[in-house]
Amino acid sequence: MKPTIKDVAKAANVSIATVSRILNNLPGYSEETKTKVMNVIEEMGYQPNAIARGLINKRTQTIGVLFPDVSSMFSSKLLNGIEYTANRLNHSVIVCNTDSNGKRIMKYLQVLREKQVDGIIFVSGALQEEPYRALMAMQIPVVLVATLPHPYDLPYIKVDDSKAAYSATTFLIEKGHRHIGMIAGTKDDMIAGRPRVEGYMQALTDYDIPVREPYIVYGDFGYRSGLSGMEQLWEQAPNITAVFAASDEMAVGALLAAHKHGVHVPDELSVIGYDNTQIAEMAIPPLTTVSQPLHEMGKEAAQMLLTMMEDPSRAKNLIMPYTVVERETVKDIT
Template structure:
C-alpha cells in the first residue's frame, strides 16, 4: 500500500491541496472547522509530510551534519546521543560522518554535506583547519564546535576547560601524597586538548614545588594502543613514579593493562587517574578514578545552539565552557 499523499488528505477533507499545505505550515486563511477536518484526515490516513516538500516551503531540509574523527568510540557515541536527542525533539534528522584520524576524510564529507544541503554542522574533536572553515563558509550554514575551539575564527563552541581539568587531576594526586607523577599525554601539536592538558599537569607540579621531568611524559595519541605503548616507554625509560595521569580514559586503560602485565598492583604499587569518564572507566577492574566530562550534555547544548541559529536566524550564540568534576573510584590511593 502506497503512503498517503497531500492530495489524498485534501480529497478526504474535501478541501484544496493549498489549504492542506496552509494548515500543515500554520499559515492563515482557513477556519477552525477546516483545520479540524484536515488534521483528522492527516491522522486517519497516517500522512507524513515529505521532508523535501517541507524544504521547498521553508528552504530547509531539517537535517544537520555531524563530523567525528572516530564514530565508533565511546567518546563520540556519548556526544552523538546528546546531539540526536535534541535534534529529534526539534524535528531534525542527523547525518553522521566519520572523518577518520587526522581528518583524512573531512573535506570529502563536507562536500557530501553540501550536496545533502544540510541546514547546519556540528564539528567535533578536531582542529578547524582553514580549508574546513572556507568550505563551511561557502555552504552558508551555521556551525557549532564541540570539544574543540578555533583561536582564529569566531565560531561558538562547547567544551571543558582542559587546562583546568588536567590541573585538577594532577593536584588530586599530589594531595594524595604523590610527588613522582608521570603523564601519558596527547600530542603537543594538538593545541585544542593535547597541549592544554600537558600544561595543566605542568602547572600543578610547579604550584606544588615539584620539578617537571620531561622523560616522565609520553604521548599516547588519545587512544588505547597509544596508551599501551606510552606506558611501556615510561616504565622502560622514565625515573620511577608512584602515580600516573593519563589524559584520556582509553590511554589510562592501556596503561593499566601494561602495569598489571608487569606485576604492578593498582593502586597499591601505582595510582592512576584518567580523563573523560567513559562507560569503560566503570567497567574495568579496578574501576578507574577519572575526570568527568559531561559528553551527552555537551552534545545536547551543541544541538540546541545550532538549531537556534538555523530556526531563529540568529546571527550569534554564545560559547559555553562546561564544568568537569573528579570521580573517585578505586585506582588512586594515598601514598604511605
C-alpha cells in the first residue's frame, strides 16, 4: 500500500498535523523536525492524496472543458492554450467531447459536477437553457469561448465575427474585386454563421456593391461542404472573381473544387478563409485567411476562469484581435 500521511507521521514520531503543516508550509514547527520529516517523506516516497485533500478543501484543482469536437484543429489549438495556463497555475483539465449533443452535454455537466471541478470552459456552440441552468446550479465560474451567452449573462472570449468578416470582405474589395461570393457556415448558427455573412454584406453595401442572393451559399464549416459550396456558387454566380469562406476547411474545399475544374487560384479566382488553422499554411497555394488567436484565446480563457475562482467579480468579456494574414490565394486585380 502506498504510504499515507499517517505512516509518515508515525515513522517520524510526530503527529499528522505537523506533517501537514510542513507540507503546506504553515508555521508551527522547528527547522529540526522539518528536515527529519522531509527525510522520512523522501525515504517512503510519500505523495499526498489530492482526493482526500479535495474533500476537505472543496477545491480539486481541476477544470472541465466542453468541446463540440476535440479533434478539430480549431478545438485542439484552443485546448492547447487552455491546458498550458491551467497547468502553469497548477490545475488539470478534463476534456469532454459533446458532439453538440444536448444529452451528452447534460451528462458531462453532471459528471463534472460530481467530480467537483473548480470551473468550466464552454467552447463554441450556442448555450441552451437546460445546460445553462445546470451550470448555474453548480455555482462555479464558467467562461465561454468563441461563442456568446446570448440571452444569459456569462463572461465570454471571442473575436468579433462580424467585424472580422467585414475586414475579410474589405480586403477582397480593396484588391479590386467586385463580384465576391461567400461560402457561409451553418445558416442558423447565431455565433459563427449569421454574424459572418452580416459582416460580408455590410462591407459590400459600404462600398456600394449590391449584395445578391445567389452569391451566398451555406455549408457546415466542413471541408466537403466547401467543395460542394464552391460548385454551387459557380452555377449560381459564374462571374464571381473572389470568394470568402467562413472557415479554412471550406476554403480549402473551394481550393480543391477550383483545382478540379482547372481554374487557377489566385489568377482566376481569389479565395480567403477564416480561422488560420494549420491547414491554411499548408494549403496549396498557402491560404490567405483571417486569423483568430486560438492559442491565446485558450490561455486567456483559462486565466480568466482561474482568476474568477479567487474573485468572481473580476469576470469580464474579452474581444480578441483578429488579423488577416496574407498568403497566396488572393490576387490584386486593380
